[in-house]
Amino acid sequence: MGQMSGAQMVCEAIIAEGVKTVFGYPGGAIMHVYDEIYKQNGFEHILNRHEQAAVHAADGYARATGEVGVAMVTSGPGFTNAVTGLATAYMDSIPLIVISGQVPLSLIGTDGFQEIDAVGISRPCTKHNFLVRSIEELPRVLKEAFYIARSGRPGPVLVDIPKDITVDIGEFIYPDSVNIPSYKPTYKGNKRQIEKAVEAIKKSKKPLLYIGGGAVLSGAYALIRELAKKTQIPVVETLMARGVMGADNPLLLGMLGMHGNYASNMAMSETDLVISLGARFDDRVTGKLSEFAKYADIIHVDIDAANIGKLVDVDYPIVGDVTEVLEAMLPQLDDVDTDRYEAWRNILKRYDELHPQSYVDSDEVIKPQWAIERVGELVGEDAIITSDVGQHQMWAAQHYPFDRPRQWINSGGLGTMGFGFPAALGAKRAFPDKTVINVTGDGSILMNMQELVTAAEYKIPVINLILNNHFLGMVRQWQTFFYEKRYSETDLSFQPNWKALAEACGGIGYDVTTKAEFDAALKDAIAQDKVCFMNVAVNRFEDVLPMVPAGGALFNMMLPQTTKGDA
Amino acid sequence: MVHSINERRVISVIVMNESSVLTRITALFAARGYNIESLTVAPIPNSEMSHITIATNGSAKLMEQITKQLHKLIPVYKVIEHEEMVEKEMVLAKFPIAENLADISVLSAAYNGGVVNVGKEMIIVMVADEPKRIKHFIEAAQRYNPCEIVRGGVVAIER
Ligand SMILES: Cc1ncc(C[n+]2csc(CCOP(=O)(O)OP(=O)(O)O)c2C)c(N)n1
Ligand SMILES: [Mg+2]
Numbered sequence: 001m002g003q004m005s006g007a008q009m010v011c012e013a014i015i016a017e018g019v020k021t022v023f024g025y026p027g028g029a030i031m032h033v034y035d036e037i038y039k040q041n042g043f044e045h046i047l048n049r050h051e052q053a054a055v056h057a058a059d060g061y062a063r064a065t066g067e068v069g070v071a072m073v074t075s076g077p078g079f080t081n082a083v084t085g086l087a088t089a090y091m092d093s094i095p096l097i098v099i100s101g102q103v104p105l106s107l108i109g110t111d112g113f114q115e116i117d118a119v120g121i122s123r124p125c126t127k128h129n130f131l132v133r134s135i136e137e138l139p140r141v142l143k144e145a146f147y148i149a150r151s152g153r154p155g156p157v158l159v160d161i162p163k164d165i166t167v168d169i170g171e172f173i174y175p176d177s178v179n180i181p182s183y184k185p186t187y188k189g190n191k192r193q194i195e196k197a198v199e200a201i202k203k204s205k206k207p208l209l210y211i212g213g214g215a216v217l218s219g220a221y222a223l224i225r226e227l228a229k230k231t232q233i234p235v236v237e238t239l240m241a242r243g244v245m246g247a248d249n250p251l252l253l254g255m256l257g258m259h260g261n262y263a264s265n266m267a268m269s270e271t272d273l274v275i276s277l278g279a280r281f282d283d284r285v286t287g288k289l290s291e292f293a294k295y296a297d298i299i300h301v302d303i304d305a306a307n308i309g310k311l312v313d314v315d316y317p318i319v320g321d322v323t324e325v326l327e328a329m330l331p332q333l334d335d336v337d338t339d340r341y342e343a344w345r346n347i348l349k350r351y352d353e354l355h356p357q358s359y360v361d362s363d364e365v366i367k368p369q370w371a372i373e374r375v376g377e378l379v380g381e382d383a384i385i386t387s388d389v390g391q392h393q394m395w396a397a398q399h400y401p402f403d404r405p406r407q408w409i410n411s412g413g414l415g416t417m418g419f420g421f422p423a424a425l426g427a428k429r430a431f432p433d434k435t436v437i438n439v440t441g442d443g444s445i446l447m448n449m450q451e452l453v454t455a456a457e458y459k460i461p462v463i464n465l466i467l468n469n470h471f472l473g474m475v476r477q478w479q480t481f482f483y484e485k486r487y488s489e490t491d492l493s494f495q496p497n498w499k500a501l502a503e504a505c506g507g508i509g510y511d512v513t514t515k516a517e518f519d520a521a522l523k524d525a526i527a528q529d530k531v532c533f534m535n536v537a538v539n540r541f542e543d544v545l546p547m548v549p550a551g552g553a554l555f556n557m558m559l560p561q562t563t564k565g566d567a
Numbered sequence: 568m569v570h571s572i573n574e575r576r577v578i579s580v581i582v583m584n585e586s587s588v589l590t591r592i593t594a595l596f597a598a599r600g601y602n603i604e605s606l607t608v609a610p611i612p613n614s615e616m617s618h619i620t621i622a623t624n625g626s627a628k629l630m631e632q633i634t635k636q637l638h639k640l641i642p643v644y645k646v647i648e649h650e651e652m653v654e655k656e657m658v659l660a661k662f663p664i665a666e667n668l669a670d671i672s673v674l675s676a677a678y679n680g681g682v683v684n685v686g687k688e689m690i691i692v693m694v695a696d697e698p699k700r701i702k703h704f705i706e707a708a709q710r711y712n713p714c715e716i717v718r719g720g721v722v723a724i725e726r
Binding site for chain 1: 582583586587590591594598628631632635636638639641642643644645
């Protein structure tokens with residue numbers, strides 16, 4: 001493509017990678033790149049109002065599409081603001097490129113203005129990072145960054161570019177392939193191991209499919225549904241895997257873990273064979289490890305070998321991509337005897353009847369669970385749901401009828417309050433025809449509320465459904481249960497005027513206190529093409545149940561009152 | 568995770584020569600709470616790679632994690648957890664010239680070494696031996712009032 005500046009190379013690489021939207025925020029060290037952005041029309045740039053939000057927006061875009069998201073920030077404070085975004089993407093294995101400006105090479109190490117060791121800071125929260133050292137290596141580094149971000153176990157990659165390199169002129173030939181001798185992800189599972197796993201499935205009496213976020217990343221949902229259908233093996237999903245099976249699927253028991261439903265957690269406690277597909281045995285899922293799946297052998301399929309055997313001992317380790325492993329596994333299960341598992345399915349069915357996912361509804365006050373279910377009834381599969389972090393997140397995960405992967409976007413691994421709104425902007429930009437709703441709390445939403453301005457300016461009409469309990473509710477719940485109701489710094493009685501706040505930034509606000517108002521507001525919000533705050537007053541002291549206290553065994557659940565008896 | 572059974576292990580890590588690769592490795596050990604007893608690094612002749620030898624300790628399970636986590640680093644080409652290996656460590660030691668030089672010379676010869684430098688006030692010896700024997704050498708050397716002992720760290724090679 002000839003001679004060009006480093007700044008131009010950055011733009012050309014973004015275009016070559018097919019990225020249509022970049023999120024970012026300019027500043028001194030990245031100005032040459034922004035100058036080139038101004039001149040090109042291969043992609044659009046969205047000016048978020050905070051670098052953290054820019055990275056979350058690119059992350060939301062990536063989660064909604066499965067493509068690599070791109071964010072751009074300046075050096076120093078621009079970069080440090082982006083760190084939470086990187087860490088959020090890292091924990092959930094989201095393919096993301098963050099391009100940061102850096103002080104000129106000659107100033108590196110001199111405590112220059114807005115100099116910060118970006119590769120040093122981001123090392124533990126990126127899959128890989130680069131400090132570009134010359135214009136000659138820039139095209140290769142950009143190509144490798146995209147490749148590393150999306151291949152193997154995906155993750156965020158930082159490319160830190162000193163300002164002088166963005167001015168330097170060099171030859172731009174964007175490589176069409178990558179050769180990193182030290183990086184060769186394993187996609188195909190070991191044939192022998194797969195055969196052994198199949199034998200184990202055929203021999204087991206109480207098998208359980210345990211599906212994690214890796215199944216979403218791998219695009220394996222259709223194969224997983226086929227596997228479940230063919231074998232009639234019941235399924236539990238992690239927080240990150242909601243939507244893989246589809247809410248109506250009769251084999252789906254629900255979500256397991258700290259706020260999993262009774263049947264799912266009991267299934268994990270009693271199964272004799274865990275078939276883990278893209279899950280990583282997170283402590284929020286396993287509870288007390290020594291009691292976790294105590295009677296089970298474990299098949300663990302994961303593209304990241306380090307996940308296998310990290311927390312639990314695995315009997316059938318299979319390093320590989322869930323999709324490729326299932327493609328090899330499925331034909332070998334043609335003769336599986338589905339009746340074998342019938343008694344097991346019946347046990348689990350009884351568990352679910354005994355303690356279904358439930359709550360006590362009310363006519364006086366809106367229950368947050370009702371609000372989620374109502375959204376599900378009104379928009380259901382048409383919507384993409386993002387969320388922040390707290391009780392509202394768990395209620396959304398428990399009660400929304402997700403029926404496809406990538407419909408549910410949340411920060412599972414890092415649990416980042418403030419993620420939901422900017423992530424919704426990214427998702428909406430990727431899918432303008434879908435209704436995008438950020439289920440949020442009165443605490444979380446304030447952590448990136450400046451994005452009202454971004455959403456208004458670019459006409460990105462996302463709905464922020466604030467389940468307003470006037471509390472940092474999840475922390476309050478722990479204080480109720482474990483700190484004798486000492487509500488230390490969790491009372492959010494002092495509130496902004498939500499409607500006015502939204503309006504001041506060019507959006508719309510709704511204050512909702514009754515079910516009738518709820519329906520009316522939601523319908524209106526969907527019809528409008530403006531960003532909104534839908535402030536829904538919900539029962540203040542509602543708890544997320546079931547709950548497994550941290551470190552407790554999965555089968556020791558605190559259950560909702562509607563259900564009878566003790567677990 | 569609590570790492571209990573402490574057994575000494577040596578791993579070789581073959582890495583691409585690029586800036587900050589060593590930081591990536593030491594940072595990984597620090598972040599995940601793994602122990603480094605000794606670490607040496609040097610380029611592999613006629614290649615674009617370096618050989619890092621790390622002596623650490625922990626259970627077999629922990630070693631498996633360390634190996635896998637190292638492997639995840641993009642510039643890490645190969646990780647070898649040694650079972651059958653030749654292990655050596657080099658040591659430089661400085662003694663006052665007034666000490667019994669014949670004894671010091673015999674001592675260092677016993678540990679695959681010898682005198683490498685003699686000055687007006689000091690004599691310097693070099694030895695190279697297995698880590699266990701190096702410990703003995705250092706103990707024995709104490710008799711001659713060493714002014715300084717510098718250990719080179721363990722290097723290992725598969726047998
Ligand atoms: C950035 C950040 N800070 C603190 C926390 C700890 N935290 C987890 S949930 C929560 C409360 C969230 O309150 P709100 O958004 O109102 O949601 P609710 O639980 O009330 O539904 C807090 C403070 C966090 N997860 N992220
Ligand atoms: Mg709240």
